[in-house]
Each structure stands twice: as structure tokens, then as C-alpha cells.
Amino acid sequence: MEENQNTTTEAEQGRTAIVFPGMGPSSFADVGRYMVLDRYARRRLAAADEALGYSVLERFRGADDEYSEATQIAFLINSVALADRAVDVMGLSPDVCVGPSFGQKAATAFVGSLPFADVVRMTAELARCEEEFFSTQYSDVVTQSFVRAPKERTMEILAEMEARGEWHEISGFLDSDFYFVSVRESFLDDFKQRIRAAGGYSMYSMRPPVHARAFGDLRRKAEDEVFSRYEVAAPRMPVIADQNGAVVTSADDMRTMLLDTFDQPINWPDVVSGLQAEGVSELWFTGADNLFHRLHCTTKNFRVTAVTPKTALKPAKKS
Template sequence: MSLVLFFPGLTPTRYDAIGDFVTTHRHAARRFAEADEVLGYSLVEAYRNASIYDWEVYQSGYMALTLALADWAEEHYGERPELCGGQSYGAVMAAVRAGALSYPDALRLMVRSVRVEQDYFSSQPEPIGCHFFYKLSYDTVRKLIEEFRAQGSWMELSVAFDASVHAVSAHQDTLVRFEQRVREEGGMPFYTVDRAEHCSALAGLRDRLADEVYTTATWHDTSIPMISDVDGRCLTSGEEIKQDLLNGWTTPVHWRTVMDGISRAGGDRVWIPGPRNMFARISNRAFPTRVISPKTALAA
């Protein structure tokens, strides 16, 4: 049986929640310094002053943070994972740990992707977004989506994080009404991002990224297998992982797909590096799970 290093998807995390780790821990110092070289500016300073809609800064910071936490965990606990994986944006960090992408190439891939995404979303006839919420069952979420579709609105399920945390993509004005329905059904809205996520409506964006961005990176075969969050397969070639990351743009993320993939691959324990202990929800009902957070590392 195998240890799985699993990188969670990006959630907005303010600098004050990670600042102590970022500025005092040697693993963080190394990852952030490497990012500075690629980005051409101080990522720590940019993160300190960023808003949650500064995609490049938040995504770069999240990549540096989670990889630093993974570095620390492997050193501190004296174990190396036999498998890795990631959910949503976390799949990019998994590609780095698997060896399919170098860290600098992953940062450059993200920066170029952000520029294409911003151009794509700004050119849409109507603003679109993705709303995250919790405390509703999957069946209730499906019922609400069908309710809005019956009214003529475009809406797609983007994320089923676990049995009660979900996200849907739709036009921004639709999401305002959807948030009210979430409250009426007893759910709790979390936050809305200014872009759609993981849905078929992003086919055009996926094609642009494939042509303009993903061909600019060098892809390698892996040193450890990477579990896909698209279909749960174990991926070992650079080309497979490149296509999987692209397919993630148009495929809803479902936690059950990941859990089934871990089981089929022989995983029996999971480490999750991330800024919040809420990520234990991904796997702690199915596997012994250790969340590797800044607090974990600073307290050691």
C-alpha cells in the first residue's frame, strides 16, 4: 500500500494566515525565492498587498506555499510518497511533484495561462463566474441547477468537493439569484470568483490554452505516478499529464473520482499540504489523512 501526496485546489487565503511561515521557514524561503527569479518581482511583497482577484500573485503564492509544505513534510516525517495527485489547480503542483513539470516551468505555465484566461473572460458578452458554497447535499445542488436551467439560465456543476461542498458556474447575475436560493435551502455561500471553472462552456478557453500555452512547456515522464482528478487514472507520461490538465478545464471536479482513483492505485494514507485544515474533508472519511499546514510546520 502507498502514501499519497495530494494537493488541494486553490482557495483565497489572506497573507496574514500564511505570513509567519512564508517569512521564517527555510523551505518557504527557497520556494518563494525561486518564484521571484521566474516572476521578476518579490512574490512575498506582492502577496502581502494582493487582492483575491490578483490571479497571478495568488496562484504563484499558493504554488510556492504548498510545494514548500510538501518539502517540509517529506523531510520532517522521513517519508517519500509513492503516488501524488491534485484537485483543480492543485493538479499543477502534483505535476511538479510527479516530475512532469519543473517548478519554473509550472510557474511560467501559470503566468501565461492567466494572461490568456483574463483575455478570454474579458471578451465574454456577459460576465461569468463560479460560486462556491456548502451545507447542501449533491441531490439538492442538482435540483437547484435544474431549477435555473428550467428558467432558461445557463448553469453547470463545476465542483463537488465532498458530500456538502460544491460550486457552480453561471453568468454573474444568475449567481446572485442562485446564492439567495442556496440560503433558502439552508446552505451557506462561501465566495464567488470572477471566472467559470471546470465546465463544458470553457471548451474555447481550453483550446486556446492548448495552442498558446501548454505547448510552451517541457513535459517529462514522471518519477512517481500522478492520479488524475478528471477520471481517476494513474498517469506516468508527460503527454498524458498535459492532456489531463487541459481536460480539467472542461470537466467538473468530483471528490469521488479522486477517492476511487486513490483506492485503485493502492493508496492507503494521504498527506494534504495546504493553508487550511478544511482540506482534510477531501479524504479523511476514506483514508487516514494528515493535513500539512503552516501551523503544522511552525509548531514542529
């Protein structure tokens, strides 16, 4: 009788997923102390330095671009190091993995589809690849995030733009009223004004832009110049694709998901549905995340634990 009761409790608890968040602003001032003091971060930092042949911390300290190569590498290091801590110290044993947007890179290392050193090198090479691409193509495009905009009115605004020949792409569906939309920078102020008039709130602009179907040439460039030199393996646990919530278990599907990030919008509500279909009831976010773990569709459907550089430096509570 007692054994059956324990089994029921375990089933009710559901499965656990680890989530590596997409990249947001994360400066040296924000996370430098964590990278210097935390033993897991120091270990991953040393491995990244060896893989790249330069000091990531020194370049990160001097970076003045929030999406520079060194900044991206630092975000990757911290996400993986926080996962190390969650597993080693906090008892995390995930059944499923997710990596929306930039988080795909840390997820790729965590599930063993590429060794960490290869993910570091690939991330650096992709940063250079994107910088080169956007210096000559779509250099006037930004991706704007906004929230509290009713879906019906948002779609009307986008339809009005299309009717007038104003280029745009939906780059992300984050929640029922939360979107990423890529627009020409010359139209950005007008677009933000329309969103404001609809009751929405504009958050931040991303440069370079992300996840737009128009960036097919970037996808091909990345595949030819970067991915062609890496052999992506099947993940050691199921991964939920951030574009459509599909379950990824093969090497081919993992590689496709990584390439889809260039020219397919992310869809977090689909990820939520995919996680629920896998029986997941608890999410652990490992990384400097100010977005995904706070979304309404996240918090209303899962128990959420956020492991960030700030929480990692807090003294352990005495029992």
C-alpha cells in the first residue's frame, strides 16, 4: 500500500526539464564577479580559453557590444556552468532539455550533441559569420520585442504594414501578448508608436536581428562555413525544438533545429505544449534569464526554479 502511494506521488510530480535561456543583456558588470568567484564558471572559462586560444574574461571585460563574440561566449559559459552547479549541488536530474534561441548552444553541449569545446568554437565562429552577414545584408533591420499587445490588434498592425509595403517579419511568439517582430530601423519609431497606441509596451531592440524567414542566406552561410566542420550527434535526452515544440532525438533533427534558428521564428507557447506532452511539470532555468522563466505561459503551467549568476553567489542557507 505504501509503495503504491509513493508511486502515485512521483507520477503526480511529473518530469523535469532544464531550460537554457535565450541571450539577453549580460555585461561584465553584471556577471564578471560570478565568473571570477564561482568554481564551476572558472572551470568552464578555462576550457573555453583553451579552445579559443585567448582569454575570454579579458575580451569580455573590454567588450562594448552586448552581442559581441566575447559576450556571447561568456553567456554560454555561464549557462553551462550554472547547469553544472544545479546538477552537482542542487540535485537536478532533468528528463528533457530546451534551449530557446541562443540557449540552443548551451543545450547542445549539455545533451552531448557536441563537446563543450566545439560548442565554444562554433559559437565564436557563428558570431563572426553573423557579423559579416549583417554588415552587408539587412544591416538596417532590428528585432523589436513588445508585450501587452492584444493578438488581434497586433495582427491588424502587421497586415496594415504589409498592405503599405513596409517590410516586417514575426521573429518570435513568446506568449499570448508577447512578440518579437523584425522591422526596418527607419520604421522602428513609427512601429513602436502603433504598438503603444494599441496598448502594448515596447521593451528592447535587438541588433543584429534574429529568427526571420528572410535570413535564408544567413542560414546557408552558417551551414557552409561553420556547421560543415562539426559533426552533431544525437542528444542523450529528448530536446524540445524552440521553433515548434517538436521532440528532437536524432542527430539530423538536432542539426536541423540548430540551423532553423536563423530563419524560423521561435514559438515558446509551442514549446510549453511540447513539454506538457512529455509530462513535464517542473522547469529549471540555468542562465542569466530575465524573460522566459517569468512569462505567464511558463509560470501558470510549471513549477519554476531559476539558477542565475546572482543566486549562485548567495551564501547557502544553514539547516
